[in-house]
Amino acid sequence: MISVVTRVKQKQIAQLIEEGKRLDGRDLTDYRQMKIEQGIIERAEGSARVLLGKTEVVVGVKIEMGKPFPDTPNEGVLTVNAELTPIASPAFEPGPPGEESIELARIVDRGIRESKCIDTSKLVIEPGKQVFVVFVDIYALNHDGNLIDASALAAVSALLNTKMSNYEIKEGEVKIKPGYEQLPMKKHPITVTTAKIGNKLVVDPNLEEEEVMDARISFAFDDDNNICAIQKGGSGYFEPQQVIEAAKIAQTKAKELRKKLNW
Amino acid sequence: MNDKPEKLIDKKGLRLDGRKPEELRPVKLEVGVIPNADGSAYVEHGKNKILAAVYGPREVHPKHLSLQDRAVLKCRYHMAPFSVQERKSPAPSRREVELSKVIKESLEPAVFLEYYPRTMVDVFVEVLQADGGTRCASITAAALALADSGIPMRDLVVACAAGKVDDTIVLDLMDTEDKLGAADVPVALMPNLNAITLLQMDGILTHEEFESAVNLALEGCRKIYTMQKEALKTKYVSVSEENKEEAEE
């Protein structure tokens, strides 16, 4: 059972957007009300909860020890996973991750990885043999549109909240010492998603707008306003000028957010 | 194991495989290669070897996926275990799942799915050999296979990537360039409608570099598009030529 936006409402949404307005009163480039809380899951090494309008995402970070990838023996490992839990929407079914959740995880992963957000060179215990593996698990709890931006925000917020135990190597074994260290981070990527509805571009689409949109495009930016990830999604298309315009809008919004979050 | 080259572009401005920055790898396209399929195509793009087959429109299985007002397009992108340097497990990886989704979304706008409600069109892509840019070559092959199957389309879809390597914006990255370069931007285009149906990036680019990369990728797309049209027409042109010769004898 999937919620269907009635044709009447679809027309209403599209018409308003043509006129530069949205059903919930926002401007075309406005984000919904945003709330971020950190440290909500004590068992996790780091955690955060993001509310973006009614969309809710929780991210937990766990750190374990593991082997590095063979071609990067001097770097720790990052793994991002996403669950679109059935709790979050009548459209999500239980079971192994489907294409939507895999895409979501990989988009968030790309933003973090390509921006060199985590200083993975500082996560090495024994080069080539043992490193720290950072598990970022994204949990969607309520889907009201734009899970991408909410998840990306929650992921970086959770990483910022992540503490690692101090350790020392005694007789070839890792021993935990008292005290903690913040996860070494270099950058704080921000992802901005824009939807195309009719011929207009709309930032932070809510669920109804997502059901009406032709396509969406997400841009991730690092602290220097470079683009570090892009993903177009949806069964529609963008004209080349629209892509460039969306990139400009996204960059502006990312700068605004960065200032607001103090990242 | 492998020596990593220090520079990807040499003093003469040539890339590791001798190409100039704006040069495409050689492309070979063939249509109608799998007799059992409703449509099919084989693409060689550089060292990439990719096969695409289309089955449908046909009955939807399982039935609950059927749509009342249009056909469902499904896509499976899969890499053969022997397609890459280190054997890849045949089980679908997360990357293959994501690529299956974005490739499907790059093809959907081109097909008149609304003409065939309650049916399903299956697109299968198998990468037999990979050398960077497989998702683009897959889209090019899949669009040819769809056209070959006789399903009505608004336009063909063609794809090509551009990126940044050693501070230079280059067209059509091969595997080494993709792995060691600064950014890779695959783009899919419906050329007659000037519509971008796939766009991704990993790496780091300034806004200006991004704009250059997209424009270069679109140029690459248009070059390959000409070849796609030729490939579709070739099957039929050769028969006319034969008959002309017979008549002249």
Place this chain on the structure above:
Amino acid sequence: MPILLEKRQLVTPGDLIAEGEYIAGENTFSEKGKIYAARVGIVEYETKKIDVVALKAFYVPRTGDIIIGTIIEVGFNGWTVDINSPYIALLRASDVLSRPFKPQKDDLPQVLDAGDLVVAKVVSYDRTHDPQLTVAEPGLGKITRGQIIKITPTKIPRVIGRKGSMISMIKQETGCNIILGLNGVVLITGKTLEDEELATRAILKIEQESHTSGLTDRVTQMLKEEKAKEEENKK
């Protein structure tokens, strides 16, 4: 306002054919006053209407079409039929029996079983329902002998030829009875296997070369040559 391409020019999906006050015919679509090809095929036009004769297309049922189908399954009160289309057709028991179906008395597999061939007519089809068939008309019903070949449905008109000239010629040269299903399925019934095979080859040749000119002459020539060879071999 121009038609941009010549007649019989080969086009691919998305090719712009014409701009202005024209009607989008078969295998074309119009957008913002321009007419584009929707399939690979050959441009044809009569005054205002622009068509693309598709080189390959599959069959979508139309009410009134005569088709040849294969029974897939004997169902609850009728049969499902493969009509070489994305849609599976239904044939009601009551239609075949020409009276209401009595489950206790009537043994459907005896009448028509999976694998049987039928010549039928499409009585109804729309976007929300699968096509329904009937065999309750003269000339329709179960096929008991002959060869079946499948060709792409868009070529059937070429096999028929102008005013039936092509198909009459094939029937004459091979002595076969030929039923052409609009769904691309053709039934050939001849006196000998050789005759049926000859007719098959002629029809397949038409399918391959339908977009070329002088086809009727070439097919006639091929048939005459083959018949001559047969006569030679008999001696």
